[in-house]
Amino acid sequence: MNKILIFGAGKSTSYLIPYLLEKGAAHDLQLTIADINLENAQKACMDSERCQAVKLDIFAEEERGKAIASHDLVISMLPARLHINIARDCLKYEKHMVTASYVSAEMEALHEEAQEKGLLFLNEIGVDPGIDHMSAMQVIDQIRSKGGKMLLFESFTGGLVAPESDNNLWNYKFTWNPRNVVVAGQGGVAKFIQEGKYKYIPYNKLFRRTEFMEIEGYGWFEGYANRDSLKYRDAYGLQDALTLYRGTMRRVGYSRAWNMFVQLGMTDDSFTLEGSEDMTYREFVNAFLPYSPTDSIELKLRHYLKIDQDDIMWQKLVDLDLFSNTKTIGIMDATPAQALQKILEEKWTLDPEDKDMIVMYHKFGYEINGVKKQLDSHMVVIGKDQRYTAMSKTVGLPVGIATLQILKGNFKLTGVRIPIYKEIYDPVMKELKEYDIEFSEFEVPYLGYNPDNVAG
């Protein structure tokens, strides 16, 4: 029997657990769902006899250790900062571990010991990070195996609202953690390489330096740069690539509008607003505008941000009730970012019948036999409803598929790893196709950024 312990029965497990239960008979699986809330764990078990729910506090060391000791593999679907406690126990009791989170420095530090004990701690096997690594490395390795040399790699991912539920002017709703959306791009300059030149975008220009891309059947998207475009340069073996750019996808027009909040200072999370609790939305706006005894807040804002009266940007603000003098922030000592989140959540929360959408777009530029070529690939996954979301599906299924592969002994790798290896991405990407998670690839003319080698 293969005994799997899953920490956390949150919304990102709505595909993972059914997947493992569906495979249960064929692979003789026994699942334990451990959650601080027993009821959640019980619900997640879906009355399966192959599943037991237990109430477990992640900080209860003894209980946690006992639970881990009695299983073969541990999946942590908890918030990333909690993984390390589990990882240390997994080392102690010699169990494999799987997470969908970024490898922290603490996790990375366990690499050698995990390797010595023959354990695989597989991280970053969700969607972003996860499917992005696997889908990119699959193409990059194919190009290399044919003798091609990588020149350019760009990669964009977005968690958006599905076209059929896309009914606001921003073409955006919150499908995951709203806070991350509000503070996106803060905490450091965006750094990347274009045609061998390092480029830096400060926060105040981040949302004005977007790139555009089209996905047939879904129209146009834009991407703004992530902070960390060079993060996987070594992992992907792209040290010689001339262009490396990683970004976040939005519908065209979102970034230009979001930039209004950035320019006003409304996304700042570093200080608290005086009197935020009783502050109306209108007063919130006015706190970022010069004082005037005579002019309206509306005109002050239009002038400050140079918004023409017929600019659609304006209606995007109006649609958020940003100028309401009755609605209040209602949060004590709120930062501007918290206040803005409150305002946005009122309008950008998914309706019960709304569906989300995950989009991913890669560009691979390479040279082969003296010819420069480009391959683009993209993936679109649309959720079923608010429980069976595209996000949950694209995070949970790679975790589940990789888990089974580990239990079957199909991965030879040990240590702390991310899924950039053929032995991992091949079986996972192959099985994901059965669930309609797949990439369309198509050759395009190599664009690069410098077709004629003109000095720039």
Add this chain to the structure above:
Amino acid sequence: MNKILIFGAGKSTSYLIPYLLEKGAAHDLQLTIADINLENAQKACMDSERCQAVKLDIFAEEERGKAIASHDLVISMLPARLHINIARDCLKYEKHMVTASYVSAEMEALHEEAQEKGLLFLNEIGVDPGIDHMSAMQVIDQIRSKGGKMLLFESFTGGLVAPESDNNLWNYKFTWNPRNVVVAGQGGVAKFIQEGKYKYIPYNKLFRRTEFMEIEGYGWFEGYANRDSLKYRDAYGLQDALTLYRGTMRRVGYSRAWNMFVQLGMTDDSFTLEGSEDMTYREFVNAFLPYSPTDSIELKLRHYLKIDQDDIMWQKLVDLDLFSNTKTIGIMDATPAQALQKILEEKWTLDPEDKDMIVMYHKFGYEINGVKKQLDSHMVVIGKDQRYTAMSKTVGLPVGIATLQILKGNFKLTGVRIPIYKEIYDPVMKELKEYDIEFSEFEVPYLGYNPDNVAG
């Protein structure tokens, strides 16, 4: 005999030490100048028999203690972070202390003990902070003594180049620490109150929200907001004032031009540039611009910042040799702010014959007998040369004057203090007039920001 120990013989002592030596005979003073560099200390003594120079490392605890123990009063002209070591010794050996620096939290913590021992640790008695406190409190206390109620207080200070030495398009040269100028406004939102409303300006708008003011005979200036406009609200007793604004003065047009650097990201001090050592100024600029195979860096920048071809902003950049492809940054692992400082220092360093200028401008709005009034006051001090600067004069003389007052027993205050008290500011401001450091005051119509009580 009154024995004074001065730590530090740096450039800010060029007025302080001659002042004390000049007063030496009348007040039976004996000075000791302690510096890590003996030669500097010796030079500062100017061959006076009332002055001895000693080499002293501020971190040599025993020596430091001995030196302090054998004097009556200690002046620290060292960098602010070093004051605390001296202050603790002053407590131990029961000596008064004077500095021109902001009161740190560590210094503040000594207040009660200093008070118990009957010691005065007088800080912030330079120009800004220093003369700003004294000149403001003198007027505020006068208004109050007549029964007036403060409505508005605005205060601006600038360290600039004197009109006769003002010969670049920026109307600016470095007269003090260049680094502080380059990173000015970073590290937090600018917060102030206008007509009872809290206002917040993010960094990316800071240099676009300036106020203007004229000083007769010197023309127009502009001010951008300091981070801390509310810092002295309680100290000044201005809890009920409707408008509080503190700012930094520049010549008109400086801030709009400086904003170009902010928008590009060139003032960022949080990351290092790849290959900064061999990077040309031109490459530095290009690192903040989108890649183009065909367009010039010049046109990309004009387009990015929307600079018309006949806009004087453009010439301000050209005059800095910002587009040079021969000049290099020459600093390893430089942050953008460090690189920008290097570029600016080449053009903004004072020539040997150049003079600096300190300007200060206060606005006091108040209500008396039901009538709203406003008093503006300003001060202009121009340096003699690069040794006898306006900065050194306006920092050193208040320190020296206050020191004599303490030794004469004229201040009854004890504890850690700043010069907001009549017993301090009256004699100091009076004596400063003898050195042509004085304010012109004049009544203006009360402007406030809301003469007609129209909703804003």
